[in-house]
Amino acid sequence: MAEEAHGGGIQIHPMDQFVVKPLFGGDTVHWYTPTNVTLWMAITVLVITLLLVVGSRGRAIIPTRGQSLAELAYGFVYKMVEDVAGRDGLKYFPYILTLFMFIVFSNLLGLLPMAFTTTSHIAVTAVLALAVFVTVTAIGFIKNGPKFLELFWVKSAPLPLRPVLAVIEIISYFVRPVSHSIRLGGNMMAGHAVMKVFAGFAGVAVVAPFSILALVAMYGLELLVAVVQAYVFTILTCVYLRDALHPSH
Template identity: 85%
Template structure:
């Protein structure tokens, strides 16, 4: 976390926690190499399965803690999809629920000591965002045909401005997966890096109490960010799905 420098100072390396490393030694990472990212993504999937499948298997009248969390998550995402994208979007609820649970679980697991935050890597969030982008685009054309292009034609604007606005709308549409992925990864990476910087200063006796207080405050903030960023990613997915189902301005 913090190393003694040659001059007697302290070197802090906040980005070391984001390095992808092979699980079984070595330095080379191929596409098939099991890494710490692979491990923590697998653990994320396992936790989601245990919570949603095993935890709610009993379907008791008086729910257990696991069943209560599963039911709250189900109701929360279901209501979000219905309110934002409409009732005809509920057929995509399983996909959106899977996205939300994977992201929020990965974010929370990343707050455990010695863990790895998979959603802090753009390589992971970009795949999620690209999957959403491709899905809503295909849905838009399958459901609406060429009328999906009305999404880029602002009929309420004056006619001379419509071609200019169409270009802006088109660029904005193709930038969606970039902003969608960077927002999630950037917020998580920034928060974790700040926590590690404060943790590095904890080695200095004079500022240790302030550093520990700052770490505690940042950790509480990161818990909130872990949920909020999963929520933002999911609700943007619902907004994009609404555009695909109802493309006209």
């Protein structure tokens, strides 16, 4: 966490925890190299499978804790999709549920000691955001055809302002995957970096009690952020899906 510098001070390296490392030695990372990122992504998928498939396969009238958690997640996301995207959006519910479960468990598993938070890397969140962007854009054109372009034409505005607003709408539309990915990745990276700093100062006798208290508080906050960021990513996906299904202003 912290190490003594040559000058007698303490050096803390909060960003070291985000370094991508090959699992089987070496320093070179190719596209096919198993790394700590791919390991924890696989663990995340395994945990989700155990919860949603194994944990709920009994379908007991009095559910177990695993089945209750699976049903709670299912109902929560289903209600979100129905309320935001409408009944038409429910056919895309499995995709949105998969997104939510992957992000929330990636965030939560990243809080375990010695774990790796895959959603702290923009490379991961950018792929998720681009997948959403391409998917909803394709749905918009497939379902509405050229009428999907009405999303950028604000009919309720005065006619002279509509071209200006159209340019603003187009820019904001193509910025969506950028903000969608940076919001999630930035929040996870910042929180973990702050926790690493507090943990580093825990080895300094003078400030150790305060550092530990701050670390405990920050850990609790990060638990909340892990769930909230998964919720924000998912509900924005529902909003984008609603725009694709019903593009008219």
